[in-house]
Amino acid sequence: MSVQDMEFAEGASRRGVDWPSNGLSEVPFRLYTDPEQYRLEQERIFKGATWSYLCLAAEIPEPGDWVATTIGEVAIIVARGSDGAINAFVNRCAHRGNLLCLTRKGHDKEITCIYHGWSYDLAGQLTGVAFEKGVKRQGGMPPEFHKDDHHLQRLRVAELCGLVFGSFDDKVEDLETYLGAVVVGGMRRVLNRPAHIIGRSTQILPNNWKLYFENVKDTYHASILHSFLTTFRINRLSMPGGINIDDSGGNHFSYAKLDYAAEDADYKAAGLRSDTDLHLEDNSVVESVDEYGDQISVQILTVFPNMVLQQVRNTIAVRVIRPRGVDRTELDWVHLGFDDDDDAMTERRLRQGNLIGAAGYISMEDGCVGGFVQRALQYNDSGSGIVMMGGHDGESQKFRASEAAIRGFWKKYRALTGV
Amino acid sequence: MQGAGATDKTAVWLGVNELIAAYADCIDEDRLEEWPDFFVEHCHYLITDRESHQAGLRHGIIYCASRGMLMDRVTSLRRVLMFEAHRYRHVVGAASIARTENGVAETRANFLAMRIMHDGEMQVFATGRYLDRIDVSSTPYRFIERLVVLDSQKIDTLLVIPL
Numbered sequence: 001m002s003v004q005d006m007e008f009a010e011g012a013s014r015r016g017v018d019w020p021s022n023g024l025s026e027v028p029f030r031l032y033t034d035p036e037q038y039r040l041e042q043e044r045i046f047k048g049a050t051w052s053y054l055c056l057a058a059e060i061p062e063p064g065d066w067v068a069t070t071i072g073e074v075a076i077i078v079a080r081g082s083d084g085a086i087n088a089f090v091n092r093c094a095h096r097g098n099l100l101c102l103t104r105k106g107h108d109k110e111i112t113c114i115y116h117g118w119s120y121d122l123a124g125q126l127t128g129v130a131f132e133k134g135v136k137r138q139g140g141m142p143p144e145f146h147k148d149d150h151h152l153q154r155l156r157v158a159e160l161c162g163l164v165f166g167s168f169d170d171k172v173e174d175l176e177t178y179l180g181a182v183v184v185g186g187m188r189r190v191l192n193r194p195a196h197i198i199g200r201s202t203q204i205l206p207n208n209w210k211l212y213f214e215n216v217k218d219t220y221h222a223s224i225l226h227s228f229l230t231t232f233r234i235n236r237l238s239m240p241g242g243i244n245i246d247d248s249g250g251n252h253f254s255y256a257k258l259d260y261a262a263e264d265a266d267y268k269a270a271g272l273r274s275d276t277d278l279h280l281e282d283n284s285v286v287e288s289v290d291e292y293g294d295q296i297s298v299q300i301l302t303v304f305p306n307m308v309l310q311q312v313r314n315t316i317a318v319r320v321i322r323p324r325g326v327d328r329t330e331l332d333w334v335h336l337g338f339d340d341d342d343d344a345m346t347e348r349r350l351r352q353g354n355l356i357g358a359a360g361y362i363s364m365e366d367g368c369v370g371g372f373v374q375r376a377l378q379y380n381d382s383g384s385g386i387v388m389m390g391g392h393d394g395e396s397q398k399f400r401a402s403e404a405a406i407r408g409f410w411k412k413y414r415a416l417t418g419v
Numbered sequence: 420m421q422g423a424g425a426t427d428k429t430a431v432w433l434g435v436n437e438l439i440a441a442y443a444d445c446i447d448e449d450r451l452e453e454w455p456d457f458f459v460e461h462c463h464y465l466i467t468d469r470e471s472h473q474a475g476l477r478h479g480i481i482y483c484a485s486r487g488m489l490m491d492r493v494t495s496l497r498r499v500l501m502f503e504a505h506r507y508r509h510v511v512g513a514a515s516i517a518r519t520e521n522g523v524a525e526t527r528a529n530f531l532a533m534r535i536m537h538d539g540e541m542q543v544f545a546t547g548r549y550l551d552r553i554d555v556s557s558t559p560y561r562f563i564e565r566l567v568v569l570d571s572q573k574i575d576t577l578l579v580i581p582l
Contacts, residue, residue, distance in 0.1 A: 197476070198476060198477070198478045199467075199471060199476045199477070199478020199479070200471060200476070200478075200572070201468060201471070201480055201572055201573075201574060202572050202573040202574065203573075203574060203575075203576050204573055204574065204575050204576060205576050206575075206576065225501060227499050227500070227501065228495060228499050228500060231499050278494060278498060278499065280487075280491050280494075281485075281486075281487030281488070281490045281491050281494075282485050282487030282488045282490075282491055284484070284485075284488070285488065285491065330573070335478045346477075347484070349478070350477055350478055350479070350482045350484075351482060351484060351488070353478055353479065353482050354481060354482060354483070354488070354492075357480050358480050358574040358575075358576060358577075358578045359466065359480045359481045359574075359578035359579065361495060361499075361500065364500065364502065364576065364577060364578065364579055365500065365501050365502065367576025367577065368501065368502050368503065368576060368577055369501075370576075371576065
């Protein structure tokens with residue numbers, strides 16, 4: 001082998017990760033540790049043929065309102081234009097690439113770069129260039145420069161159930177086709193009336209973003225890792241439920257039904273007792289009402305590649321997954337209430353909020369376990385993990401002791417990245 | 420009379436600061452079973468961040484609305500939840516009393532909490548303000564409400580021991 005060939009081979013081995021087979025049930029560990037794979041994901045997934053969650057439409061109700069967010073690592077602005085339409089563009093001046101919006105939200109008639117004063121309307125069109133005609137007839141832009149030719153890098157935008165999504169890709173199918181009818185149905189079920197934000201926080205996860213996304217799609221671990229659920233008999237895999245996965249594999253929702261009346265009677269008779277002597281002093285953390293009238297007490301829905309919509313009893317939240325390096329992820333929690341909530345319902349949502357988030361009786365462990373996996377893989381990432389529970393396919397199932405939704409994730413991932 | 424008033428005020432200030440110091444000591448020295456006793460029965464304990472607090476949002480990273488909910492936090496972290504062993508070191512500044520009315524003192528104090536993992540790894544875990552409403556009508560003083568307002572909205576994944 002020539003030196004050149006060897007360099008090529010070495011270079012090739014650094015460029016992403018090879019898949020061990022054509023299947024979905026063996027996942028190479030290097031996918032969670034390889035910086036080159038991480039870079040490739042930014043290009044092919046986050047800037048590829050996907051729809052990423054951006055914000056709630058309710059966060060920018062008036063023309064001129066804007067929020068700054070990210071898709072993957074890329075800084076994005078979402079603004080409501082003077083015509084009322086929602087626009088999204090890259091938060092980067094067309095002139096010298098400077099970051100335009102420096103706070104998380106604001107309200108402006110136009111967006112002006114602090115560096116050289118170039119300004120844009122709320123659709124991202126360049127409208128002003130400082131000293132365009134020069135100073136005292138000297139300097140200025142040459143005659144062939146036309147402001148009309150320049151605008152911020154625009155994204156496609158779509159809105160569904162009050163959630164705003166954006167895509168870098170001009171050819172990706174429309175949002176509802178992308179999600180699939182079943183997942184759209186799951187979204188419509190939870191966000192069935194006007195919602196507003198009742199709280200937000202960001203949880204720092206010491207692990208690759210995919211470990212978190214897999215965890216959310218993993219119905220197998222819930223009643224094992226989360227002993228709070230089983231100790232106090234809150235959620236068991238024997239509860240009726242299932243997993244619905246769209247054809248692409250990337251989007252899903254899992255759900256479980258609860259006999260609310262029986263649970264209520266149970267609490268009243270004995271408190272939340274488990275097989276052990278443990279019991280809750282204050283049951284209000286789980287005292288919930290069947291607000292959708294269908295007995296579904298848990299529904300976890302994902303939109304590839306960056307969003308989770310959760311209903312855990314009466315807690316409703318959007319979680320946004322933000323990769324921040326190969327071994328760090330920021331998870332934004334946006335807790336929702338509905339405009340028709342009365343005081344009792346609001347209090348219920350606040351109390352049950354202890355189940356989720358950075359200090360949640362359930363979510364805290366999910367954050368920890370991703371970090372444990374990441375640590376175990378550091379400098380020891382050969383081989384593959386096994387996701388064969390419930391078979392080898394990434395398709396819908398009528399039971400939850402399964403890793404089908406994780407396999408669906410890898411089906412979509414492989415289609416986009418080509419690994 | 421003025422002298423007596425000043426003495427009362429000083430006594431309340433001392434009592435408030437003793438309560439706040441004892442609270443931090445209880446957590447840092449791992450006597451968590453005693454933690455709920457720092458609160459009255461019908462209490463509020465909320466961990467939030469500056470931005471959420473300013474926006475008037477009541478949803479907390481932790482939201483407890485009774486002493487029972489505090490006890491459940493302790494039971495869960497002692498016997499149920501899965502996490503790596505760690506402890507805190509709180510450094511709490513002197514509390515100031517904004518006002519005292521009908522036996523309730525409204526106070527505030529800055530804090531810094533270091534987190535020390537079982538393997539010795541240390542980090543600045545949180546800084547912020549305690550915004551407290553304290554029952555000073557009888558001894559021992561107890562918290563009616565303790566708002567833990569974090570300076571940052573970003574929190575490391577593991578928040579299980581109370582702040």
